[in-house]
Amino acid sequence: MTAVVVSGAGRVFDGGSGAGTVALTDVDLTVGEGELVSLIGPSGCGKSTLLRLIADLDAPTSGSVAVFGKTAERARKDQDYGIAFQQAGLLPWRSVRANVELPMQLRGAGGLSGRAERAARSAELLALVGLTDFADHRPHQLSGGMQQRVAIARALARSPRLLLMDEPFGALDEMTRERLQDELLRIRAATGAAVVFVTHSIAEAVYLSDRVVVMSPRPGRVVATLDVPLGGPADRVARGIGLREDPAYFERVSAVREVLHSGDAASDRVSS
Ligand SMILES: Nc1ncnc2c1ncn2[C@@H]1O[C@H](COP(=O)(O)OP(=O)(O)OP(=O)(O)O)[C@@H](O)[C@H]1O
Numbered sequence: 001m002t003a004v005v006v007s008g009a010g011r012v013f014d015g016g017s018g019a020g021t022v023a024l025t026d027v028d029l030t031v032g033e034g035e036l037v038s039l040i041g042p043s044g045c046g047k048s049t050l051l052r053l054i055a056d057l058d059a060p061t062s063g064s065v066a067v068f069g070k071t072a073e074r075a076r077k078d079q080d081y082g083i084a085f086q087q088a089g090l091l092p093w094r095s096v097r098a099n100v101e102l103p104m105q106l107r108g109a110g111g112l113s114g115r116a117e118r119a120a121r122s123a124e125l126l127a128l129v130g131l132t133d134f135a136d137h138r139p140h141q142l143s144g145g146m147q148q149r150v151a152i153a154r155a156l157a158r159s160p161r162l163l164l165m166d167e168p169f170g171a172l173d174e175m176t177r178e179r180l181q182d183e184l185l186r187i188r189a190a191t192g193a194a195v196v197f198v199t200h201s202i203a204e205a206v207y208l209s210d211r212v213v214v215m216s217p218r219p220g221r222v223v224a225t226l227d228v229p230l231g232g233p234a235d236r237v238a239r240g241i242g243l244r245e246d247p248a249y250f251e252r253v254s255a256v257r258e259v260l261h262s263g264d265a266a267s268d269r270v271s272s
């Protein structure tokens with residue numbers, strides 16, 4: 001079973017007059033169960049669009065998307081995935097705690113029906129992202145990075161088999177960012193969740209991923225897929241700083257950077 005299969009997907013946005021914006025052309029992407037795949041590429045190349053197609057927040061104009069062998073729509077209705085996007089997307093009138101508990105209150109498999117059960121889970125998640133003391137605050141009382149951490153906690157609320165994350169750590173300071181990267185690896189090790197992870201950081205993509213997918217400037221296409229054979233998530237967390245200073249890690253960072261800088265010419269360097 002694969003988590004995500006995108007086949008020949010394209011997305012053209014209607015410009016209103018004349019030719020529309022071609023955001024994606026002919027994108028193929030397969031994400032295995034438990035696999036972490038990063039999408040990296042210049043601003044405007046269609047990374048968020050691709051993630052939105054997988055999440056069924058938008059529909060492709062050509063090609064198809066399957067999530068756990070179902071249509072993207074079915075997977076959305078079954079709440080098969082958690083999402084944490086570029087904008088935190090919190091409900092301003094709900095407290096931090098109530099935002100995290102929201103997915104648990106929704107019906108369907110994995111919902112937590114008891115108040116006490118939900119409170120215990122949200123407390124655990126808020127501790128994980130370091131926001132225990134802010135549980136009763138409203139989103140506008142938090143910094144942008146703190147709001148992002150609430151969104152991450154909410155994405156994890158129902159222990160989904162798939163996480164769709166769009167620059168979730170982009171607004172964070174370097175220390176918090178590295179801590180949450182390690183948390184994401186731990187969560188993967190513990191839950192076996194697959195992750196599609198959008199980032200602008202080459203180092204972050206390499207540290208977290210089994211594979212890094214490099215996209216071209218608009219219209220977005222996949223120009224290369226690079227394997228990152230640096231061990232499983234538990235191994236990586238155990239090695240921590242050691243991994244970030246390993247020559248094998250630097251070699252992969254350089255490889256991704258070269259492909260990104262060479263743009264379209266990179267297509268002959270596909271390693272898998
Ligand atoms: N709803 C929309 N209507 C029209 N055009 C859109 C819409 N959403 C995205 N686009 C266009 O599609 C292209 C890809 O946008 P997208 O947000 O996917 O890029 P991105 O790779 O996520 O960029 P960034 O790294 O800056 O977040 C852009 O040219 C953008 O203008």
Ligand SMILES: [Mg+2]
Nearest residue numbers: 047048086166
């Ligand atoms: Mg984006």
